[in-house]
Each structure stands twice: as structure tokens, then as C-alpha cells.
Amino acid sequence: MTDAGPLLAIRGLSVGLRRSSGVTPLVRDVSLDIAPGERVGLVGESGSGKSLTLLAVMGLLASPQLVVTGGSVRLAGTELVGAGDRVLRALRGSQVAMVYQDPMTSLDPVQRVGAQIAEGLRAHGTSRRAARERTLAVLAEVQLPDPPALARKYPHELSGGMRQRVMIAAALAGNPRLLLADEPTTALDVTIQRQILALVARLQQARNLAVLWVTHDLGVAAQFVQRLAVMYGGRVVEHGPTATVFSAPQHPYTAALLAAVPSTAGDRTALGQIPGSPPDPAALPPGCSFAPRCRQARPGCAEREPELEQRPGDVAAACFVPPAEWRS
Amino acid sequence: MAGIAITDPAAAAETRRAGLGRRLWRQPSGRAGLIILGIMVLAGLASLAGLAPAAPDAQNPAATLRGPSAAHLLGTDQFGRDMLSRVMAGTVLSLQTALLAVLICAVLGTLGGVAAGYFGGAVSWSVTSVADLIFAVPSLLLALVIVSGLGSGWQNTAIAVGISYTPIFIRVVRGPVLAIRQADYVKAARVLGFSRRRILARHVLPGVGGILAVQVTLALGWAILVEASLDYLGLGPPPPAATLGLMVSDGTNIAGIAWWTLAFPAIAVVLLVLGFTLAGDGLRDALDPARADR
Amino acid sequence: MTAPAPATGAPAAATGPVLAADALVKVYPPGSAGGQPMTAVAGVSLRLAERSCLGVVGESGCGKSTLARLLVGLEPPTSGTVLLQGRPLGAHRRAERARLLQLVSQDPFSSLNPRLTAGAAISEVLLVHRRVAGRQQAAARVTELLDMVSLRPDFARRLPHELSGGQAQRVAIARALAAEPQTLVLDEPTSALDVSVRAGIVNLLDRLRAELALSYLFISHDMAVIRQLSDQIGVMYAGRFVERGPWDAVMSAPLHPYTRALLAAVPAPQPDGSLLAGAEPAPAEPVAGEPGEAAAGAAGAAAAAVSSRAAASPATGCPYAPRCPLRIGQCVTADPPLVVVSGQHEAACYRAGEQDST
Numbered sequence: 001m002t003d004a005g006p007l008l009a010i011r012g013l014s015v016g017l018r019r020s021s022g023v024t025p026l027v028r029d030v031s032l033d034i035a036p037g038e039r040v041g042l043v044g045e046s047g048s049g050k051s052l053t054l055l056a057v058m059g060l061l062a063s064p065q066l067v068v069t070g071g072s073v074r075l076a077g078t079e080l081v082g083a084g085d086r087v088l089r090a091l092r093g094s095q096v097a098m099v100y101q102d103p104m105t106s107l108d109p110v111q112r113v114g115a116q117i118a119e120g121l122r123a124h125g126t127s128r129r130a131a132r133e134r135t136l137a138v139l140a141e142v143q144l145p146d147p148p149a150l151a152r153k154y155p156h157e158l159s160g161g162m163r164q165r166v167m168i169a170a171a172l173a174g175n176p177r178l179l180l181a182d183e184p185t186t187a188l189d190v191t192i193q194r195q196i197l198a199l200v201a202r203l204q205q206a207r208n209l210a211v212l213w214v215t216h217d218l219g220v221a222a223q224f225v226q227r228l229a230v231m232y233g234g235r236v237v238e239h240g241p242t243a244t245v246f247s248a249p250q251h252p253y254t255a256a257l258l259a260a261v262p263s264t265a266g267d268r269t270a271l272g273q274i275p276g277s278p279p280d281p282a283a284l285p286p287g288c289s290f291a292p293r294c295r296q297a298r299p300g301c302a303e304r305e306p307e308l309e310q311r312p313g314d315v316a317a318a319c320f321v322p323p324a325e326w327r328s
Numbered sequence: 329m330a331g332i333a334i335t336d337p338a339a340a341a342e343t344r345r346a347g348l349g350r351r352l353w354r355q356p357s358g359r360a361g362l363i364i365l366g367i368m369v370l371a372g373l374a375s376l377a378g379l380a381p382a383a384p385d386a387q388n389p390a391a392t393l394r395g396p397s398a399a400h401l402l403g404t405d406q407f408g409r410d411m412l413s414r415v416m417a418g419t420v421l422s423l424q425t426a427l428l429a430v431l432i433c434a435v436l437g438t439l440g441g442v443a444a445g446y447f448g449g450a451v452s453w454s455v456t457s458v459a460d461l462i463f464a465v466p467s468l469l470l471a472l473v474i475v476s477g478l479g480s481g482w483q484n485t486a487i488a489v490g491i492s493y494t495p496i497f498i499r500v501v502r503g504p505v506l507a508i509r510q511a512d513y514v515k516a517a518r519v520l521g522f523s524r525r526r527i528l529a530r531h532v533l534p535g536v537g538g539i540l541a542v543q544v545t546l547a548l549g550w551a552i553l554v555e556a557s558l559d560y561l562g563l564g565p566p567p568p569a570a571t572l573g574l575m576v577s578d579g580t581n582i583a584g585i586a587w588w589t590l591a592f593p594a595i596a597v598v599l600l601v602l603g604f605t606l607a608g609d610g611l612r613d614a615l616d617p618a619r620a621d622r
Numbered sequence: 623m624t625a626p627a628p629a630t631g632a633p634a635a636a637t638g639p640v641l642a643a644d645a646l647v648k649v650y651p652p653g654s655a656g657g658q659p660m661t662a663v664a665g666v667s668l669r670l671a672e673r674s675c676l677g678v679v680g681e682s683g684c685g686k687s688t689l690a691r692l693l694v695g696l697e698p699p700t701s702g703t704v705l706l707q708g709r710p711l712g713a714h715r716r717a718e719r720a721r722l723l724q725l726v727s728q729d730p731f732s733s734l735n736p737r738l739t740a741g742a743a744i745s746e747v748l749l750v751h752r753r754v755a756g757r758q759q760a761a762a763r764v765t766e767l768l769d770m771v772s773l774r775p776d777f778a779r780r781l782p783h784e785l786s787g788g789q790a791q792r793v794a795i796a797r798a799l800a801a802e803p804q805t806l807v808l809d810e811p812t813s814a815l816d817v818s819v820r821a822g823i824v825n826l827l828d829r830l831r832a833e834l835a836l837s838y839l840f841i842s843h844d845m846a847v848i849r850q851l852s853d854q855i856g857v858m859y860a861g862r863f864v865e866r867g868p869w870d871a872v873m874s875a876p877l878h879p880y881t882r883a884l885l886a887a888v889p890a891p892q893p894d895g896s897l898l899a900g901a902e903p904a905p906a907e908p909v910a911g912e913p914g915e916a917a918a919g920a921a922g923a924a925a926a927a928v929s930s931r932a933a934a935s936p937a938t939g940c941p942y943a944p945r946c947p948l949r950i951g952q953c954v955t956a957d958p959p960l961v962v963v964s965g966q967h968e969a970a971c972y973r974a975g976e977q978d979s980t
Contacts, residue, residue, distance in 0.1 A: 045816040189681035189843065194887035216817060219889030243893050260821035261891040262846035264873060270828075271821035271850065277786035278816060293818075512732035516794075519694050520747055520801060521720025530746070534737050 005077070006033035007210045008057070008096075008178055012071035013081075015049070015056050017281075023069060024282045027052050028234040030071070031308075036177060037208040039201075041225035041242070043215060045278050049234040050214045054180050056081075057212075058098055059088045075178065093120050097171035101183040103163035107155040107170075114139075114151025117170045124174060138169040142199060161192035165199070172203065178210045185220065197224055218261050222246055230254050233279045233289030236308060240315030250317035252296040252326065288319070296321045351614035358610020364603035368419055368596070375416035382410040384417035384570040393586045403588035405578065411588060415596050418572040421565075422600060425482045425489070426551035432490025434544055437497020438536075442528060444498060445505025456502070459495035467492035468557060475563045482571075485564050489551045500543050501536050508535045538615040542608050549604030556597045572597050638708050639669035640805045640837045641693065641723065646702035648688050648861075662688040663699070664861035668839075670805065675831060675838040677852030677869065679845055679884070685861035686841045690809040693839065694725045706805075721751055724798035728810040730790035734782040740768070740793040741778030747800035767796040770833075771826060788819035792826065799830070805837045812847055824850050845888050849873050854966075857881045860941035863960055867967030877969035880942050940971070948973045 015027035027049040044050040073080040100106045121131040139147035142165040185193040229239040238251035249255040259272025276293040291301040308318040352358040388408030396403045402411035444455040474488035517527045559573020572593045579590030648663040663685045680686045691697045704711040745760040754760045765775040771792040812820045856866040865878040939954040960970040
């Protein structure tokens with residue numbers, strides 16, 4: 001394990017759904033590095049493959065039909081793809097932890113929240129007493145009031161925002177170096193979302209935590225991550241520092257998405273509209289997946305798929321047509 | 329607006345609508361059920377068309393209690409009647425009784441279930457109370473009481489069987505109706521100003537169609553069994569009639585010397601019950617959306 | 623597009639509001655689990671002027687969806703009245719009401735009957751309300767309506783599950799329009815949709831309102847979407863309006879501290895680095911109350927430490943007081959009424975317009 005290298009290195013990761021008729025590709029050739037203490041976003045619409053990428057990294061593909069069909073995921077030098085259950089279990093909690101969109105489904109409804117957090121610690125060999133102290137400490141760290149009283153509560157007794165804090169506390173209890181987040185603020189009201197984002201930002205800085213944050217919300221990505229990868233049709237179509245991607249998108253999909261988001265400030269003009277719908281992974285259009293919806297599409301776009309290539313400014317985009325040649 | 333997701337939805341819809349029979353056929357149990365029922369129904373139709381070897385009650389004192397042979401494939405009974413012809417006629421009687429019985433319980437049960445599920449409140453309470461009351465009495469006993477009140481005859485057997493099965497239909501229909509009533513598309517139909525009758529007929533009832541079809545098939549098998557039991561107990565049509573239950577009853581007495589008089593009517597009952605049960609199971613699987621995706 | 627409202631006062635004065643509510647209250651009895659009765663809507667009055675769009679924004683549990691159901695008559699109010707074209711909702715005949723007022727709800731897949739094709743669903747409305755003479759004309763009109771929502775004619779043959787989310791919502795809109803209503807109540811019509819599809823629906827709704835001279839009551843939790851379509855914006859909190867006024871005034875000069883908090887919380891789709899730097903100060907209170915808590919019920923709020931939960935909807939005073947940075951003594955003793963602060967801009971706050979000190 002070298003300090004200079006990335007904490008998490010995803011290389012050419014592909015995930016497919018196995019059916020009787022063959023394998024439907026859901027995630028295709030995704031590569032992404034996350035340095036220690038870095039906040040990276042994975043942005044996309046439903047069906048873009050962003051959540052599956054995250055689950056594949058964690059080794060948590062939910063059904064036997066979902067399989068990693070290629071590529072590698074290395075966490076601090078340890079290969080995770082194909083690793084045994086014991087290796088993965090040892091890493092989960094201590095090196096990497098995950099928070100989900102819906103705490104109600106990831107927290108056990110019949111167990112007190114304190115016991116749930118402590119259970120994760122005990123699984124990694126912490127003593128009962130130390131686990132309890134650590135539980136109260138992390139509950140305080142996520143700014144929940146009166147940790148001893150709170151630890152005795154059941155998930156349904158808490159509000160949505162508090163449950164999400166409990167889940168973050170559970171994730172952080174084992175001092176992981178990497179936090180994987182699957183839209184943890186999507187189900188929350190904006191005011192609560194803001195609190196949770198601010199909380200995670202503070203914790204991330206204090207602990208030098210690396211974060212991979214999956215979201216469909218461009219606003220959240222803009223405010224929260226340093227670098228982001230935009231996914232479409234199972235692939236990363238653009239990748240770069242957040243500020244650069246937002247100010248000068250290199251892929252027409254990113255540009256169209258940004259134009260489609262209404263804002264609470266500025267002129268009230270018609271929203272940019274993207275015709276059609278995100279593609280069905282079982283019936284991807286030929287060539288570039290975005291071509292049928294793309295205003296910049298040229299005849300060649302439907303013939304072959306553009307590779308993700310480096311552009312100036314540490315940005316990469318998978319498009320044949322550079323922004324300079326875009327039609328307005 | 330390119331429909332990227334679906335290649336040809338119209339064709340897909342076509343195959344889905346035409347595909348229920350095919351999906352039923354593809355289920356092992358469904359196929360077995362259909363084959364058995366096909367044979368039994370053909371036998372019944374042949375009897376109705378006068379294609380049976382003999383009239384079911386044509387006696388032949390010269391040929392009583394003959395075993396299966398080329399002349400009498402299933403043998404003859406103590407009056408020299410051809411067992412094959414009698415079993416074929418009995419199948420017709422069983423099927424017509426079961427169909428009438430299930431028609432009665434399906435109509436009553438669906439009305440009751442929809443009323444209980446959709447209107448709730450006092451309607452629901454009274455319907456389910458009556459249903460529970462009927463349900464609490466063992467169905468054979470209930471049928472017995474009804475038949476002794478109405479007198480014998482296949483129609484009365486059907487009424488008795490139908491009423492005793494009605495609570496099951498009420499329960500089976502009520503659950504889904506409760507769920508559908510809460511569905512957004514039923515609320516939408518209310519806001520769209522549709523009449524209550526239209527909402528029930530066009531938006532609520534079709535939602536229980538599949539469950540109803542399965543239940544009807546299973547109920548047919550059950551009705552045949554109960555009907556045969558009533559006949560066996562002498563509560564069905566009186567003796568000259570060729571009912572499978574009566575034949576089994578007669579056969580039991582002389583099975584020691586003529587096994588075929590018991591075996592073949594009994595097998596006919598078993599085949600009918602089995603056929604409907606298997607077909608019902610197959611139908612349930614074929615209608616299950618989770619398995620519908622080939 | 624989005625021309626500012628045709629001065630809301632003028633046509634309204636001539637014809638009266640197309641839809642109005644007077645002191646609407648909806649209280650749900652305690653559930654089977656016991657607990658307190660839940661007040662979802664706590665005295666809402668509103669007037670929707672002809673051809674205008676009133677945007678209603680608020681967080682989960684603020685009562686905005688209950689308000690929608692009361693306005694379209696899916697539920698009776700506990701007290702108060704809904705006036706459609708100046709007459710109480712109940713005084714209209716069922717069909718007549720449907721020809722004046724329609725609803726578009728959040729999830730098009732659940733609001734469309736899964737067994738009816740788009741064409742069948744739309745023509746059912748046409749035939750029931752005799753908007754066409756017969757089946758032949760219905761088919762032609764279905765094509766027109768689909769075209770109106772930018773769908774090809776062959777979509778008429780599709781079942782809901784053969785549609786994408788955006789397409790299904792277009793079909794739901796076309797079905798509502800088939801009754802030729804004057805007013806649409808839109809309950810979070812874009813919330814279940816992907817970003818790239820949502821813009822299309824927002825633009826479509828905007829275009830339809832202009833083309834068909836419709837009036838909208840548009841409900842959303844999304845400030846940015848509300849801003850995009852509304853002439854007037856009303857902000858709901860704990861079952862009532864806490865602020866209401868012309869869209870630009872509410873967005874650029876919000877009077878109520880809750881509106882300001884809501885606006886500040888929306889993550890702008892342009893990086894500003896505030897969260898990146900971790901610069902946001904920790905809140906003074908560990909966890910502020912949440913608006914949805916009134917709905918969630920106070921079952922578990924036993925411990926004094928979690929009192930902010932129970933305090934989320936206090937028995938007296940302003941419901942926002944427990945979370946409010948501008949709270950003064952008066953706020954906890956008396957509930958501020960919704961009053962005009964300037965022009966058409968109303969707020970329910972004793973300190974309306976004052977800036978937060980924090």
C-alpha cells in the first residue's frame with residue numbers, strides 16, 4: 001500500500017445482468033480514482049449505472065443475476081473483484097462503509113439504534129464496553145442530541161433526518177477511510193438535506209475521509225464534490241473537476257443536463273429540453289448511447305462509440321464533437 | 329420523441345394478450361390439467377351426442393357384473409348397464425352441476441367481495457359477517473342442510489355447493505378490491521368524473537379478473553368433489569340417475585366381486601378434480617406477472 | 623415564454639377566481655395506533671385567478687398534497703369550503719365538476735390504469751364527457767391530444783408499462799385535458815421524473831397554459847420548478863401559508879424566515895464552494911426540528927433532549943417558532959396571521975422582512 005496512489009482505483013469495471021438470452025450490460029468500462037480525503041461525485045439519471053457501480057465496488061450486487069463482467073476495483077491495494085467474503089467483510093466497516101438512500105430499509109426496525117452501531121463494531125472484534133463508548137461518541141459526532149437516550153431508540157421513533165444521521169454514525173463507527181454514499185439525501189427535504197451535506201462535509205474534513213457520492217441532483221454535486229464523473233447508458237461520458245465540468249462541459253449530455261435544471265435565481269427562461277428518454281440497457285442504440293437524443297450528433301456518432309479521452313484542463317469526455325464545433 | 333426503450337410495443341402487447349393460453353400450456357401443471365380436462369370434456373360431449381356405446385340406464389339382465397372386455401370396455405354393473413356409458417353420462421352431470429355451482433358462487437362472491445372491498449363501512453361489515461357465518465359451518469354440512477331443505481335434483485345440489493363456496497370468493501375478491509380502491513388510477517377516475525358503476529366495472533373489476541379466473545378453476549374441482557360426496561350420501565338426484573357419486577356408492581357394496589364398478593367412477597371423479605386443480609395452479613403461475621416474462 | 627402573469631387583478635375582477643378556498647381545515651383522526659389527531663391543513667384560504675398559476679411550495683408533511691385532494695374533492699374538508707367557479711364544490715354535479723377541474727398527480731404509472739392503453743384511457747374521458755360524437759371522432763381527438771403533449775399517434779396503442787416516465791406523465795396530462803377543464807391542480811407532476819425529462823414536462827405545462835388558457839394550482843417541493851411556472855407563489859408550513867406573493871417578490875425578497883431558509887437550502891446547480899470548504903458553521907442547536915415531524919407523529923419523543931421534535935408543532939404560537947432564528951417572545955404565545963406586508967405580498971410573521979441575524 002503506497003500513500004501516493006489512489007485509495008480506491010476502479011479500472012474498466014463492467015457489470016451485467018445475466019438473462020437466458022445473454023448478458024445485458026448495465027455498467028460498461030468505468031474507471032475512476034479516488035485519493036485519500038477526496039470527495040468525488042458519480043452523477044447520472046435513473047438507469048445510468050451509477051448506483052450499480054457503487055454496489056459493485058462494495059461487493060454488494062444484490063442478486064445472483066448481477067455479475068461483474070470485467071475490470072478491477074482496488075481499495076488501498078487490495079483487489080476487491082473476486083475477493084472472498086472474508087476479505088470483503090474485513091474491509092467493510094474498517095476501511096470502507098456505505099450509506100443508502102433509505103435508512104428505513106438499511107436499519108433494522110426491531111433493534112435499538114445503539115445496538116445496531118455497536119454490533120458492527122463488535123463484528124470487528126471491539127470489546128462490548130469499548131463498542132458502547134464508541135457508539136455514543138459517533139452519535140455525538142453526527143450531532144444527535146443526548147446520545148445515551150438516542151441509542152435506546154428504535155429507527156421508527158426518529159425523523160428522516162435523524163435516521164440518516166444514525167446511518168452515517170453507523171458507517172463512521174469503524175473509522176473507515178472511504179465512505180460510499182448512494183443518494184443518501186434524495187429522500188430528504190431540502191432544508192434537512194442541507195444539514196446532512198454540511199455535516200458530512202465537516203466530518204469528511206475532520207477525518208480526511210474519502211467520499212464517493214452518488215447523486216442524480218446536479219445541485220448537490222455542484223456544491224459537494226471536488227471532482228465528478230457523469231454517467232449515461234452505463235458509461236462515464238465526462239469526468240473532471242466540478243468547477244470545470246460545470247463551467248465548460250465537454251460532453252453534450254452534461255451541457256444539456258445543466259441547461260435542463262431550473263434555478264432559483266437569474267432570468268426565468270425556457271429550460272433546455274432533452275428529447276426522448278434515457279436508454280434501455282437491454283436495447284442500447286448503436287454507437288454513442290446519447291446520439292439519438294443529442295443535438296450535436298453527427299452521422300458518425302451512431303456508428304461507433306466514442307472513447308473517453310483526455311481534454312485540456314484535467315477533463316475527459318467521450319464525444320467525437322468538441323465544444324468548439326457545437327451547434328447552438 | 330423516439331421510443332428507444334421498446335422495440336415494438338404494439339407487437340409486444342399483441343403477444344401478451346394472445347399468450348395466456350400459450351403460457352398456461354407451457355406450465356407443466358397447466359398442460360397436464362388441460363389434457364385431463366380435454367379428455368373428460370370430450371367424453372362428456374360424446375355422451376351428449378349419443379356416441380356412447382349404450383344408453384346409461386339401458387339394463388341387460390344377460391350381462392350383469394361383466395369385467396372389462398372388448399364389448400364393455402369398463403365392464404357392466406349389477407343391472408348389466410355399460411359402465412363406460414354410465415361414467416360418460418356421470419361426467420356430464422358432474423360438470424354441469426359444478427359449472428352451475430361455480431357460476432352461483434362466483435357471481436354472489438364477486439358482488440359481495442366488491443361491495444365489501446369498495447364501499448367499506450357497514451356494507452363491508454355485514455357482507456363479511458354473513459360470509460364468516462357461512463364459512464364457520466363445515467361446507468358439506470351446510471350443503472346437506474340446504475339440499476334437505478330444497479329437495480334433491482342436480483340444480484339443488486348446485487345451489488347448495490355454490491352457497492357454501494361463496495365466502496371463499498368474497499374473501500378472495502375483497503382483498504384486491506381494497507387495494508385497487510386505494511390505487512391512484514381509481515382516484516384519478518373519480519376526479520375524471522366517472523360514475524361509480526363505470527369505475528367498478530372498468531377500473532376495479534378487471535384488476536381481480538386474473539385471481540377470479542384462478543379461483544373459478546379451483547372451485548370447479550372442489551365443486552365436483554362436494555357434489556360427488558352429496559350424491560354418495562344419497563342427497564343428489566335419486567338412483568336411476570347416472571351420477572358419479574351414486575356409482576361410487578353402489579360400487580362400494582360390490583367392489584369385492586366387481587372392482588370395476590367402484591374403480592372407474594372413482595377414477596373419473598379423481599381425474600376431474602385433479603384436472604381442475606392442476607389447471608388452476610397453472611393458471612395462477614401463468615397470470616403471475618413475475619413469471620410472465622418468459 | 624413564461625410571460626409574467628396577465629395582471630392577475632384584471633380578469634379576476636371581471637370573472638372572479640376560477641378556484642377558491644375559504645378557511646380550509648383538514649384534521650385526520652388518530653390512527654389505530656392511537657396518538658393525537660393530525661392537522662394536515664390548518665386554515666387555508668386562496669384564490670386562483672383565471673389563466674394564472676399559483677405555485678404552492680413546501681416540504682414533506684406541510685399539507686400541500688392534502689390541500690390538492692381537498693381542492694379536487696377527493697376528500698371532504700373538516701371545515702371550510704372550496705369554491706369552483708364561485709359555487710361550492712359539492713353543488714356541482716360530478717361530471718360538471720370534472721369538466722371544470724382536473725388533477726395531474728405525481729406518479730403517472732400509478733395514476734394510469736395498467737390495463738388500459740393510452741388511447742383507451744383518453745377516449746374513455748372523451749366519451750364519458752361527450753366531448754366527441756362517437757368512437758371515430760374519439761380516435762381522431764386522441765391523436766390531437768397526444769400531439770398536444772408531443773407524443774406520436776402510435777403511442778395511443780401503448781400500455782403504461784410500455785412508456786417511459788416522461789411519456790406516461792404526458793399521457794396523464796393528455797387524459798386530464800381530454801375533459802377540457804379550465805383549471806388543473808398539479809400535484810408534484812415533475813417530482814418522479816429524471817432531470818432530463820423534467821424540463822420537457824415543465825416546458826410543456828407552460829406552453830399548454832398559454833395555448834389553452836388554463837389556470838394552474840401547481841404544487842411542488844422544488845423551489846426552482848415552482849419559480850419556473852408560477853405567477854404567484856405560496857409557501858406552506860405546518861398546514862398553512864406562511865408567505866404568498868408575486869413570484870419574483872417571493873423569490874428575490876422573501877419576507878418569512880422559513881422561505882429564506884428554504885431558498886438557501888436549495889443547492890444551486892453552479893459550484894459556489896460553500897459546502898466544499900466545509901465552511902458552513904455548525905448549527906447552534908444540534909438538530910433543528912423537521913417539518914415532516916408533525917405527520918410522523920410524536921410517538922417516540924419522550925426524552926427531553928429530543929424535545930425539538932415535539933416542539934416542531936407547538937400548541938400555541940407560530941409553528942415555525944421552534945426553528946426560527948428571529949423568534950421573539952410574541953412568536954411562542956400567538957400565531958401570526960397571514961397579512962399583506964407590501965402590495966400583493968403577504969406573510970405570516972411578526973418580523974416579516976427582517977434579516978436573520980445569524
